[in-house]
Amino acid sequence: HVQLVESGGGSVRPGGSLRLSCAASGYTYSISISSYCMGWFRQAPGKEREEVATYADVGNTYYTYYADSVKGRFTISRDDVQNKLYLQMNSLKPEDTGVYYCAAAHVGYWPVKVEDYAYWGQGTQVTVS
16 A cells, blocks of 8 residues: 655745645555656545646656646656655646645556546645635
């Protein structure tokens, strides 16, 4: 099993920036996030969960996905040494407000379906106002 812990959320003004972090660890043995598809999702009050950005290394080919609403503003990245996933969020808008979740899928294909993500963090609140 994989434990994911998000941090970096907070309140910012429109146009501001935040950097979210997700620390990954194994419960009973060490894991490497390089073998997982890692993603960021968010959920605003009264709305369905939305896939924001995902990153995967499948057969030495790197794949990324960004929701249209965040393209050009958000950047997903991964530090395999520290086993951390990041989401740099720039030019934040009020509609970016929500709880942001880090998720991991142990699959070897792309694209990855939302239901493939077996591991989720507890979420971190981002408020833009």
